[in-house]
Amino acid sequence: MVRAMSNHHRPVLPPSRQLSQHIISLWVPQAIHAASELGIADALAAGPATSHEVSGKLGTHPEATLRLMKALVALGLLSLSEGRFSLTELGQCLASDTPTSVRSWSRLMGGAWVWRTWGQLTTCVRTGHAAGVGEAARASDTELFDAMAKDGETAAIFNQAMAELTRDAAPGIVDAIDWGGVERVVDVGGGSGELLCAVLEAHPHLRGDVFDLEHARAGALALLAKRGLTGRASFTVGNLFDTRPPSAGVLLLKSVIHTWDDARSLQILTRCREAMGPRDRLVLVEPPAPAPDASLPGTLAWMMAFSDLNMLVNTGGKERTEAEYRALLEQAGLRVIGVRPTSDGIFSVFEAVNMSRQGGGAPREEPNMNAGSGPHSIDTTYVHLGDGGTATPIEVTESFWSDLSQGRHPELERGRLISHFSFDEDWSTWEMHPHGDEIVLLLSGAVDFVLEQGPREKVVRLRTPGSFVLVPRGVWHTAKALERSSILAITAGEGTQHRPVTR
Numbered sequence: 001m002v003r004a005m006s007n008h009h010r011p012v013l014p015p016s017r018q019l020s021q022h023i024i025s026l027w028v029p030q031a032i033h034a035a036s037e038l039g040i041a042d043a044l045a046a047g048p049a050t051s052h053e054v055s056g057k058l059g060t061h062p063e064a065t066l067r068l069m070k071a072l073v074a075l076g077l078l079s080l081s082e083g084r085f086s087l088t089e090l091g092q093c094l095a096s097d098t099p100t101s102v103r104s105w106s107r108l109m110g111g112a113w114v115w116r117t118w119g120q121l122t123t124c125v126r127t128g129h130a131a132g133v134g135e136a137a138r139a140s141d142t143e144l145f146d147a148m149a150k151d152g153e154t155a156a157i158f159n160q161a162m163a164e165l166t167r168d169a170a171p172g173i174v175d176a177i178d179w180g181g182v183e184r185v186v187d188v189g190g191g192s193g194e195l196l197c198a199v200l201e202a203h204p205h206l207r208g209d210v211f212d213l214e215h216a217r218a219g220a221l222a223l224l225a226k227r228g229l230t231g232r233a234s235f236t237v238g239n240l241f242d243t244r245p246p247s248a249g250v251l252l253l254k255s256v257i258h259t260w261d262d263a264r265s266l267q268i269l270t271r272c273r274e275a276m277g278p279r280d281r282l283v284l285v286e287p288p289a290p291a292p293d294a295s296l297p298g299t300l301a302w303m304m305a306f307s308d309l310n311m312l313v314n315t316g317g318k319e320r321t322e323a324e325y326r327a328l329l330e331q332a333g334l335r336v337i338g339v340r341p342t343s344d345g346i347f348s349v350f351e352a353v354n355m356s357r358q359g360g361g362a363p364r365e366e367p368n369m370n371a372g373s374g375p376h377s378i379d380t381t382y383v384h385l386g387d388g389g390t391a392t393p394i395e396v397t398e399s400f401w402s403d404l405s406q407g408r409h410p411e412l413e414r415g416r417l418i419s420h421f422s423f424d425e426d427w428s429t430w431e432m433h434p435h436g437d438e439i440v441l442l443l444s445g446a447v448d449f450v451l452e453q454g455p456r457e458k459v460v461r462l463r464t465p466g467s468f469v470l471v472p473r474g475v476w477h478t479a480k481a482l483e484r485s486s487i488l489a490i491t492a493g494e495g496t497q498h499r500p501v502t503r
C-alpha cells in the first residue's frame with residue numbers, strides 16, 4: 001500500500017506484467033539496430049524532417065519507416081512535432097562520427113553475429129561453452145576475429161564499437177597510470193587504437209604500438225593517421241596465444257582478459273610477462289565485477305552481470321572480481337603492485353611487475369622466503385609493504401635514498417615503505433607524498449614536525465618515544481631536530497616531491 005501510494009505516478013505493475021516488459025525488451029535493441037543500420041539519425045542530422053522525406057533519402061519503405069520512427073519516438077530517440085521528426089539528445093548518439101556516437105555499438109549488439117550467439121544462451125549455460133563450441137567446433141580460439149579479418153565491414157563495426165566504448169573511459173584510464181620514466185607503451189589487444197591515441201595525446205614524449213590480430217590493423221592505422229600520430233605510433237600484428245608483444249615500459253591490456261576463460265587468459269598474461277624487463281609494468285584495465293544485486297537496469301552490477309553472459313556466449317570469457325584478477329595475474333608470475341579505480345567509477349587499473357624480474361626464467365612458485373626471516377635491524381633493513389599483502393625486507397645501502405629519488409627502485413613506488421632515519425639537524429627540504437598519508441613515529445630524541453597548512457604552518461611536537469604524527473597525503477612537511485633524533489616512517493612514496501627549505 002505504501003509502495004503503491006508513493007509511486008502513484010507510475011502504478012506498480014503486477015509481477016507477470018513486469019516480467020512481460022523484460023520479455024518484450026528484445027524489441028528495443030532491434031528497433032535501435034534497424035535505425036542505426038539504415039542511418040536514420042544521419043538522415044535527420046541536418047534538421048527535422050517528415051518520415052516520407054527520411055524514407056526518400058534512405059530508399060526505405062515509406063509506411064514501415066514511419067512505423068519504425070514512431071517506435072523511436074516511444075523510446076525517446078526522436079521527437080515529433082507537426083508531422084516532423086527531430087533527433088533528441090539520445091537520438092544524436094545514433095549518428096555516425098559524432099563525439100557521443102554509439103552507432104557501431106548498436107550495429108554490433110543488434111547485428112547478426114551477436115544476435116545469433118545470444119540465441120544459443122540456453123545451450124551455453126548447459127555446456128559452459130561459447131555458442132557453437134562443442135557443436136561445430138571452432139577452427140581456432142581466434143576464429144571469430146580471424147573471420148572478421150576476412151570481412152572488412154564486420155571488423156570495422158566491431159573495432160569502431162570498441163572505440164566508442166573506450167573513448168569516454170580513456171581520459172580517466174590515462175590519468176590513473178603513472179607515466180614517469182616511461183618512454184614507450186604497447187597497447188596489447190589495443191584494437192582500434194583509441195586508447196593509444198589518448199595516451200600519446202596526453203603524453204607527447206611517449207611512443208607507442210598497438211599489438212593485435214590482423215582484423216584491427218587497417219582501422220588502427222587509419223585512426224592514428226587521422227589523429228596525427230603516425231610518426232609516434234605503429235601497429236604490430238600477432239596472436240597473443242603464441243607470440244610475445246613487443247617490450248615497453250608499460251604494456252596496456254584493456255578489455256582483453258575478460259574476453260577469455262582462465263586458461264587462455266593465463267596464456268596471454270604469460271606472453272606479456274615474457275616480454276617484460278625488470279622495470280616494465282603491465283597495466284591491466286578491466287571493470288571489476290561488483291557483487292550481484294537486484295539494482296535497476298543501467299547500474300554497474302546490472303551491466304556487469306549481462307556483460308558476463310555476453311562474454312560466455314561470444315568467446316567463452318567472463319567478467320571477474322578484483323580478487324579474481326589479482327589471482328590470475330599472480331598465477332601468471334606477475335606481482336600486483338597497485339590497483340586503483342579510474343575516475344569514471346567503472347574501470348580499475350591493475351599494475352603488475354614481473355615476479356621473475358631479478359633472476360629471469362619462470363615465475364617464483366616457492367613460498368615467500370622472506371616470511372619468518374629475521375631478526376632484522378631497521379637501521380640496515382627497511383620493509384616494503386606491497387599492495388598485494390607482501391612484506392619484503394630491503395637492504396639499505398649508502399646510495400638508497402639517492403637511488404630512490406632517481407627512480408631506481410620502481411618496485412617500491414607502490415605500497416608503503418617502512419624506513420628509519422636518524423638526524424641531528426633540521427631537514428634541508430620540504431617533502432610531500434601525493435598518493436597516501438604518512439605515519440612518522442618518534443623512536444628517540446625530540447623533533448618539531450612542521451606541516452604546511454595554506455599560508456600557515458602547524459608544528460607537532462614529538463617529545464616522547466612512541467609518539468607519532470599523521471601527515472595527510474599531499475601536505476608538505478619538514479622536521480626540526482632539537483637533539484639527535486630518530487624516527488620511523490611508513491610512507492606511500494609514489495610521486496614524492498621535494499623543495500628546499502628557505503630560511
Ligand SMILES: C[S@@+](CC[C@H](N)C(=O)[O-])C[C@H]1O[C@@H](n2cnc3c(N)ncnc32)[C@H](O)[C@@H]1O
Pocket residue numbers: 142145162163166188189190191192194195211212213216238239240241253254255256259
Ligand atoms: C574487447 S576488444 C578490446 C579492444 C581494446 N583494447 C579496447 O579496449 O578498446 C579485445 C581485443 O583483444 C584482441 N585480442 C583478443 N585475443 C587476442 C589474441 N590472442 N591476440 C591478439 N589480440 C587479441 C582482439 O582482437 C580485440 O581487438
